[in-house]
Amino acid sequence: MLTMQELDSKQELAKLHIIAQQLRPHLSQEEFIERVFAQKEKMGYRLFGFLLDNEYIGMCGVMPFEVLYRTQCLYICDFVITDTLRGRGFGAISLSLIQKWAKEAGYKELELSSSFPRTAAHHFYECKMNYDKTGFVFRKML
Incomplete structure (x- = not known):
């Protein structure tokens, strides 16, 4: 059974x-941990892990x-399921857990962005979810 843990x-x-490196490969472990704690403090960021048989198989930062x-919108910043388990329904279950949590927390909608090359993710969000x-x-570097 898949469970979600903050x-x-x-x-x-x-x-x-x-698992985070599969989505954010530029972050070392130390940078990842530092950024999560900084975003928690500054932005109200929360990070959830998805566990299958007590092993993390995915994550979602909101x-x-x-x-x-x-x-009343919750922004999904970082959503990823480990690459070896994609296409097996774990993403849909995980995102459904986040949606349920968000609704119970009083949010009325979810929003996320996904880069152009992630066409499989786009199909997942639009067609399956x-x-x-x-x-x-749009972005411009300064």
Whole structure:
């Protein structure tokens, strides 16, 4: 059975780093842990691990997203299932757990962004999880 657990300690985050690297390969374990704690403090970030038989198989980082055009919105920053288990239903179960948690916490909607090369993820969000594609994200380095 797949379960979800919020991660709060450096030891728990260290165990999850190998999965985080599949989504954020530029982060060392130390940087990953530092950034999680900094975002928790500054942005209300929360990180959940998904466990199957007491082993982490995925993670989801979320934070409140309150702006002029969104209220009661939870932003999914980091969602990944370990590459060896993708396509076997664990992503759908994991995202459903996050959706249930968000609804119980009082959120009315979820939002996320996904880079262009991640076409399999786009298919998953739109076709399997019924997310609406609402626009593009633009960025400029300064």
